[in-house]
Amino acid sequence: MLLKEQRSLQTPVGVFAEVNSGIATQPDQARFYKQLIPLSTPAAGEQYAFKVDLDRCTGCKSCVSACHSLNGLEEDETWRDVGTIHGDLEGASYTQTVTTACHHCADPACLNGCPVLAYEKDPKTGIVRHLDDQCIGCQYCALKCPYDVPKYSKSLGIVRKCDMCHSRLAEGEAPACVQACPTEAISIIIVNTNNATGAAKSGGTFLPTAPDPAYTVPTTQYVTARDIPANVEAGDRHCVRPQATHLPLVVMLVLTQLSVGLYICGLMPSVDRVSQLSRVVALVAMVIGLVNSTSHLGRPLGAWRAFLGLRRSWLSREIIIFAVFSGVASAYTAAGFIEQVPHVIILLLAGATVLTGVLGVVCSVMIYHDTQRPFWKFWVSCGKFFGTTAGLGIGAYLAIQCVVGDGELPSAQVIALVLIGATKLGLEATQLPAARQSEMTPAKQSALLMLQPLQWITAARYAVSFAGILCFIGAMLCDASSILSVCGFTLLLAGELLERVLFFKAVVAPKMPGAIT
Numbered sequence: 001m002l003l004k005e006q007r008s009l010q011t012p013v014g015v016f017a018e019v020n021s022g023i024a025t026q027p028d029q030a031r032f033y034k035q036l037i038p039l040s041t042p043a044a045g046e047q048y049a050f051k052v053d054l055d056r057c058t059g060c061k062s063c064v065s066a067c068h069s070l071n072g073l074e075e076d077e078t079w080r081d082v083g084t085i086h087g088d089l090e091g092a093s094y095t096q097t098v099t100t101a102c103h104h105c106a107d108p109a110c111l112n113g114c115p116v117l118a119y120e121k122d123p124k125t126g127i128v129r130h131l132d133d134q135c136i137g138c139q140y141c142a143l144k145c146p147y148d149v150p151k152y153s154k155s156l157g158i159v160r161k162c163d164m165c166h167s168r169l170a171e172g173e174a175p176a177c178v179q180a181c182p183t184e185a186i187s188i189i190i191v192n193t194n195n196a197t198g199a200a201k202s203g204g205t206f207l208p209t210a211p212d213p214a215y216t217v218p219t220t221q222y223v224t225a226r227d228i229p230a231n232v233e234a235g236d237r238h239c240v241r242p243q244a245t246h247l248p249l250v251v252m253l254v255l256t257q258l259s260v261g262l263y264i265c266g267l268m269p270s271v272d273r274v275s276q277l278s279r280v281v282a283l284v285a286m287v288i289g290l291v292n293s294t295s296h297l298g299r300p301l302g303a304w305r306a307f308l309g310l311r312r313s314w315l316s317r318e319i320i321i322f323a324v325f326s327g328v329a330s331a332y333t334a335a336g337f338i339e340q341v342p343h344v345i346i347l348l349l350a351g352a353t354v355l356t357g358v359l360g361v362v363c364s365v366m367i368y369h370d371t372q373r374p375f376w377k378f379w380v381s382c383g384k385f386f387g388t389t390a391g392l393g394i395g396a397y398l399a400i401q402c403v404v405g406d407g408e409l410p411s412a413q414v415i416a417l418v419l420i421g422a423t424k425l426g427l428e429a430t431q432l433p434a435a436r437q438s439e440m441t442p443a444k445q446s447a448l449l450m451l452q453p454l455q456w457i458t459a460a461r462y463a464v465s466f467a468g469i470l471c472f473i474g475a476m477l478c479d480a481s482s483i484l485s486v487c488g489f490t491l492l493l494a495g496e497l498l499e500r501v502l503f504f505k506a507v508v509a510p511k512m513p514g515a516i517t
Contacts, residue, residue, distance in 0.1 A: 001493045006499075012357070036187040037174045047126020048104075048164060049191040049219035052099055055226060056185035059084070059097030066180030067101070076149055077117070079162040080177055083236065083513035085209050087229035094229050098207065099145050099186060099514040101177065102149045102162035103218030104128045105198075106193045110141035110150055110161075113370065115309040115316040116302065118159075122166070126193065126219070129163045136305065137298020140315045143371045146211035147218070148511035157298025164188070211510040215372055221507055233440075236514035240445045242505040244456040246295035253364060255289030256322060257385060258282070258358035258493070261393020263329060267350060268397070272336075274405045278397055279333040286326060314370050318363035361385050374442045378385040380427065384503065385399040388496050389426035391417065395489040398472060401487040409476045409485065421492070423463060428499065442508040449506040457498055457505070465495030466505040 042048060059082050064205045067073070067080045075158035080101040104121075108128045111119035118134040119141065121127070130150070141150045142159060150159040165175035169188065173179075178186045190325035197217050200206070206213040207222045209232060259282040266278035294300040301391035309316035329450040333340045365385050368376040394417045398409055450458045471488030 032360055036178050036184060037169065037172070037347040038188060040190075042125060042190050045193055046190050047104070047193055047445060048169065048188055049104060049126070049196075049221060050101065050164070051187045052187045053185045053187075053219045053222065054096055054098065054222055054224040056181075057082075057097050057100075058183060058185075060182065062180045062182055063099050063186060064178035066176040067162070068178035072158075072474060074153060074155065075152060077160070079149075079151065079160070081148075081514070083234065083515050085207075085228075085232050085234055085513050086516070087232035089229040094226075094232065096224075096226075096228075098221070098222070098513050099177070100147070102128060102164070103147060103216070103220040104164060104196050106217035106219060107142040107215075107218045109146065109371075112312050113140050113144035113309075113315065115140065115313045115319065116305040125169070125260055126162075127164045127166050128161075129166065130159065130161050131162065132158055133340055134302075134305075135159055135299065136302040136330050137296075138296070138315065139298075140313075140367070141370075141381045143373075146372060146510040150362065150507065152298070154298075189221065191221070193219070203238045207512075208232045209237070209513050211512075214263055234513035236391075237440055239514075240453075240508070241446050242449055243509055244504065246296065246504045247501075248292050248294075250497060250504065252289045252296075252494070253294035253385070254388060254496050254500050255285045255292075256292045256357075257361055257389040258363075258392040258396060258496075259286035259289065259329070260325075260361055261389040261391070262355075262396045263332075263353050263357055264389075264392045265397035267354070270405065272402065274289075274397075274401050276336045277404055278402050279329075279336055281396060281400065283329060283333045287330060290322060290326060314363055315368040318360060318367055319361055321356055321360045323351065325360050328352040328356060347394035361389055373429070373507055373510065375446045376503075377485070380431070383424065384428045384499065387420060388499075391420045391424060392489075392492060392496060394420065395468070395472065398475075399485040399489040402475065402482045409472070409481055411476060414472050414476045417472055418469055421438065421465060425465060428461075428502075442510075445508045449508075450502060454505055456504060459500055461495055461498035461502060464491045464498070468492035468495060 021129060037286060038048070061082050064078055064080050064082060065197050068078060071079065073079065080099060081251060082097055082099050085096050085098060094255070103461055106126075108119065110130075111121060111128060115138060116134055116136050118136075120131060121128060137157045137159065138190035139152050139159060142148075150161045152159050165173075165177075170177055171221045171397075173189065178188060196219050200213040200217040203214070206218060206220075208228055216488050262278055262282035262285070266282065270278075294303060297303055298347075303319070306316050306319040310320060318333045328349055332346070335346050335349055365378065365381045368381050369378040394413060398413055398417065402409060431443070432447050432450060434441070434443035435451055437444045468488045468491030471484045471491060478484060
């Protein structure tokens with residue numbers, strides 16, 4: 001019976017031909033298949049984009065598996081993810097699975113932030129491609145992208161991401177995720193880039209619970225015939241996880257800011273040996289910080305290309321300015337030991353050192369402010385970074401003055417140190433009360449991180465900083481102040497390192513909706 005039935009079975013093409021045989025008009029193609037990729041290439045002002053039919057998505061993760069297999073990804077590497085959104089619609093529960101990958105934005109943040117131009121937006125297709133050979137593994141694109149798209153590969157030392165299987169599209173083949181979806185929930189369409197930009201900038205909808213589309217103008221279209229509740233939220237909205245520590249960046253930021261602050265304090269009138277030692281310590285701190293920062297790169301030998309993104313990347317600007325800072329600071333430090341150098345040259349070198357150092361700290365602030373993460377907003381990051389610059393600079397200068405100077409601490413400088421330290425601690429403390437907010441905002445998530453899984457780091461940060469301030473107050477009141485001042489600076493340095501650890505670990509990274517955990 002089965003063999004007899006098999007002889008009468010038709011292939012999809014055969015069924016299509018049989019049904020439409022003898023029809024002079026255009027065949028009714030929609031009855032048999034759905035067009036999942038465009039039959040033409042984008043025209044001027046257009047680009048390819050993903051289209052996701054939420055009503056068809058079942059969360060089976062076939063797209064994830066197909067993407068992983070076709071692109072040969074590592075075991076824990078994914079370029080496409082599946083999450084959920086849920087809420088309450090007229091008394092009934094609402095749950096929807098969401099598949100997401102790179103949105104091939106009209107104004108991609110990853111491309112704008114890359115210091116070595118390792119991203120390109122194809123002028124013909126609009127696909128945002130990552131150039132693996134150009135990447136140095138700085139991971140700044142991962143911080144810039146609000147959708148958690150670029151993924152860092154430790155084994156390769158570079159970042160990689162979805163490229164919409166552009167080589168398949170070029171041959172008329174559907175991308176892996178499109179081809180693998182059993183319900184045809186994913187397809188490729190052509191969109192007008194100007195229309196997408198206008199809709200995003202005017203507050204148009206993208207996907208509820210997703211980051212604001214105005215920042216990068218994502219082109220992916222999510223469609224559904226169902227009503228989406230007003231109270232919809234991501235499945236992982238209430239799950240707070242500490243982020244990566246980025247220890248090389250912690251050390252680099254703190255030591256470069258210490259160096260800038262100490263060079264500024266070294267301009268104050270003092271005996272020659274205090275001024276000279278201050279410059280030497282500042283130079284050593286700068287060298288350790290900048291050299292240590294290269295260990296954060298997956299491919300440090302390619303760091304010389306950082307000047308390529310100078311026009312649009314704050315990371316490029318920071319690298320270039322700190323490179324200039326290291327040169328003029330070295331010359332300024334060396335000039336202090338050469339009597340033949342004219343005083344006017346030393347003044348010019350001092351001014352150039354301070355100017356480039358301050359500009360470098362400003363660039364550091366802008367690097368993180370430019371990621372649009374609330375925890376790193378401009379005035380808070382500015383207060384933290386310049387607070388470290390001033391506090392550690394004064395602390396180091398006072399310790400040096402006690403050790404090689406006359407052993408006395410000027411009360412005005414100690415008071416300034418106390419005020420700066422207390423103000424900075426107060427600024428950080430203003431981020432903690434957000435834990436009592438009723439809504440689960442990014443500010444509340446960061447506060448909960450600092451008060452729960454990171455509570456010991458938070459407590460230690462305040463404890464050692466207070467102890468360092470007290471040591472300097474004690475050193476001012478005691479005759480034998482060298483030990484107390486050195487201990488005070490050491491504690492202040494430890495406190496700033498802990499604060500910078502919290503700076504990275506307590507930030508909330510924006511992302512597409514994740515799964516319920």
